[in-house]
Amino acid sequence: QVQLVESGGGLVQAGGSLRLSCAASGGTFSSYAMGWFRQAPGKEREFVAAISWGGGSTNYANSVKGRFTIRRDNAKNMVYLQMDSLKLEDTAVYYCAADQVYRRDYPRGMDYWGKGTLVTVSS
Numbered sequence: 001q002v003q004l005v006e007s008g009g010g011l012v013q014a015g016g017s018l019r020l021s022c023a024a025s026g027g028t029f030s031s032y033a034m035g036w037f038r039q040a041p042g043k044e045r046e047f048v049a050a051i052s053w054g055g056g057s058t059n060y061a062n063s064v065k066g067r068f069t070i071r072r073d074n075a076k077n078m079v080y081l082q083m084d085s086l087k088l089e090d091t092a093v094y095y096c097a098a099d100q101v102y103r104r105d106y107p108r109g110m111d112y113w114g115k116g117t118l119v120t121v122s123s
């Protein structure tokens with residue numbers, strides 16, 4: 001079973017950038033598809049981005065496409081979410097997640113979850 005720990009959240013001004021990191025342990029990292037989800041106050045959790053086992057395939061929510069980039073480093077058991085051109089509506093708790101299957105979307109979420117890191121975008 002894989003354990004996930006996010007880091008890199010914080011306060012950033014609108015238009016700015018932030019990079020989230022997720023460290024994985026306890027499993028064979030390269031056998032998991034990885035993803036990022038977020039949950040804003042008062043809203044349901046939503047899919048943000050996913051990346052396949054080797055990193056060759058990625059998918060993004062329409063709301064972040066062109067602004068966010070997901071990538072992974074299998075040698076370091078890490079996955080990252082680079083967030084650029086941040087908007088107020090990007091404010092949320094961001095969760096790293098892992099799944100044994102890579103899909104274009106994850107309406108029911110993934111198998112394993114981190115505890116989340118808060119991103120706050122201010123005006």
